Amino acid sequence: MVAQLTKNERQIALVILLVMAAVGLAMAAGGRNDPFGVHGALVMVVAILGMFGVISGYYAPEPPEDRLDSYYDAPSKFGIIAAMIWAVIGMFVGDWVAWLLAYPDWTFDAAWASFGRLRPVHTSGVIFGFGGNALIATSFYVMQRTTRARMPDQLSPWFVLLGYNLFCVIAATGYLMGVTQSKEYAEPEWYADIWLVIVWVTYFVLYMRTLARRKEPHIYVSNWYYLAFILVVAMLHIVNNLAVPIAWGSAKSYSLFAGVQDAMTEWWYGHNAVAFFLTSGFLGMLYYYMPKRAQRPIYSYRMSIISFWGITFFYMWAGSHHLHYTALPQWVQSLGMTFSVMLLIPSWVSAGNALMTLNGAWHRVRDDAVLRFMMVAAVFYGLSTFEGSFMAIRPVNSLSHYTDWTVGHVHAGALGWVAMITFGAIYASVPWLWKRQAMYSAKLVEAHFWLALAGTVIYVFAMWNSGIIQGLMWRTYNESGTLAYSFTDSLIAMHPYYVARAIGGLLFLLGAVVGCYNIWMTIRTAPSAAPETAADRPVLGGAVLQPGE
Amino acid sequence: MMSIDHDILVWFSKSFGLFYLIALSIGVLVYAYWPSNKKSFDQAAQAILVDDDKPYRG
Structure with missing residues (x-):
């Protein structure tokens, strides 16, 4: 290095x-x-x-002068390996807390092993550790290829990646020690937040400097999505984390906001983290890796631009749907609800665009599990954005809010969309980056695919059932007008679904472990690609031409 | 000094917010469908499929 x-x-x-x-x-x-x-x-x-x-x-x-004849890929390699390590850590802790919900005694009587401390290790581990590293690694790869410009220097990509991982480690170790500012997905305290701002601004500047060196006149659509991710996450992170530490030597701080303003700021942040961290960046990934792997251009480049601006400007107003039936003014709730429903249009335009891109390459989807990961991701993207718009409608939300339906929805998006597109992009990138002919084992990619899909389906169905049962039990009244079920009754009813969910999560985790082994073996043992084939073409199963090619 | 109270903010969001979003939508549609832009869009969509894995050095 x-x-x-x-x-x-x-x-x-x-x-x-x-x-x-x-x-x-x-x-x-x-x-x-x-x-x-x-x-x-x-x-x-x-x-x-x-x-x-x-x-x-x-x-x-x-380093020799001829380094400038190739793209700078070492940081992308590091980022992909870091993403896979965080995937295993974050999913392991996620499955652990899933079992804790089914069997609450399994905390060893240790404070650090309580649900409240482990849960943010899971969420930060998978969102920021796994998702964030994958986004940074692929964005470096994609921005250089689509601009046909090497990164301007060798130091800043390392500063971004290593600094970002330091933030992730400070966050996770802090949670175990009880450090939290109690804002969902923004739990790290003030000093970690300041460090992330420094790292993130460097990331933004690096991206802009590479774009400024571009040799392609038009900036490819993936870059727009990645840039929206970087820019808006910076904005959200800074505003939501405005806080005053109680002392310079203390981890504890108090937010600048209080009451309903605090709630609104947090969910403006929280929902836009879904939009710009978990959607925009991964759409950037999709718009590069899916056409590349399917060897077909995007179905409609125009649609990709229209949905970009739709997603960017609609999402910004949707956050208040997290605060239906609260002290938030009714019109702000309605505003959030309306924008959430409108979001269905750009979301489905993106999902449709992705699936139409595959139209004509279905034989590749059948034979190539890597492309199938991306196809399933687009399907789950369509499903979970529909579900999200639906759940944001106030009366629907009165049933779904505070129940496991929300948890199921989040995981349909996180497992089905975000993780699937990431695994697809990683499996596509690894042979390209390490100059291998193909992944070490196509069978293991296939195994990972089915483990991930089975895990996601089990998880989401368990939470749909559990959530709707919960929601209905909490609103059932008896003849005398009091609640028919106690809260404990609803917990007992959820138990079997919690066990099912933990099994689904376990399958998903096993898939990630299989993926790590396969990536490791690809780097270690897979035969190198011949130099002139550039290793940039996906190699299918037996490399036999399909009918019609 | 004029104070910014709740009603003024509501009025502002309900008027200005509406118009700037409509203007933005029209702008995006015009840009995306402007006939002479089609060539560069098609070029960009095709360019990523080229397997020339080297930065351009002119």
Whole structure:
């Protein structure tokens, strides 16, 4: 890694690490026994190890000038491996908390193993660890290819990736120590938030600098989606995390907002995290990897532009549907509901565009599990955006809100759409990045596909059943006008579904583990691609031409 | 100094919000369907399928 940096970049890296070590030391000294101090020590140790790493490679020869003849892919490789590691961690903890819901005694009487601390490890692990690393890795890959420009330097992509993973580690370890600002999907405290802003702005600047060097006059649509992801996530993150720490040496802070303003800011953030982290970025991925793998251009480039602006400007107003029947003014609730229903149009335009792209390549979908991952992702994208618009309607929400239906909906999106498109993109990228003919085992990709699909279907059906039963039990009255069921009654009714959900999650996790093994073996043992075939073409099963080709 | 109260904000969102979103939608549709843009869109859609895995160095 250090050998790929120029002399100048190695010096800058040392300065950055020195500053980080100093900040870490100050945090450790100021925070003492507070988790803030523990995180300070962590930052200091990481920075010092990094300095050793840079110094040991400092006198290595500078990278040759001909590096500029190829794209800079080492950061993408790192990001993909990091994404798979976070996938296993995040999904393992997710399945753990799923079993905890079915068998609440399994916490070993330890504070760190309580549901409230483990659950954000799961959500941050899969969304930010797995999803975020995959987005950063693929965005580096896609932005360079679609602009036909190499990244402007070698240092900033590493700063973005390593800095981002440091944020993820601080977040996850903080939750286990009880650090949280109690905002869903924005749990990390103020110091972690400030660090993420620095990393994220560097990411944005790197993307813009690469775009400025582009050799293609038109900016391909994937870049628009990735840029919306980067820009809007920065905006959401900064506004929602405005807070004042109770002391410089303390992890605890108080939000700038209170009451219903706080709730509205949080769900403006929360729903747009779904929109711009979990949708926009992954649509960018879809619009590059799906046409590439299917070897067909997007069905309608125009539709991809129209749905981009639709998604970007409609989602911004949909967040208030999380606050139906609350102290939020009625008209703001109605506004959120209306925009959520309108969102169905650009969402289905995107899903339809993806499926129409495959029209004519169905034989490839049949034979190639990698492309099938992407196809199923587009189907689940269509399903869960329909479900989301439906659930945002106020009377429907009165049944679904606070029930497992919401959890099922989120996982239809997260497992069925986000994880499927990511696995598809990763399986496509690994042979391209490591210059292999194909994945080590097409059979294992196939196995992963069926494990992931079975896991998702079991999970989503279990939560639909559980959620609707819950919702109905909570609103059933007896003749005297009081509730017919106690809350405990509804818990007992949910138990079998919780076990089913945990089994579905286990299948999904097993699929990810199979994927890790397959990727590892591809990197280690798969035969190299001949140089002139560029390894950029998917190799199907037996490489036999299909009828009609 | 004029104070920005709840009613003014509601009035603003219900009027300005409506018109700028309609204007934006029209703008996007015109851009997407403008005949002379079709060529560069088609080119962009096809360009990613080319397997020339090298940055351009002119």
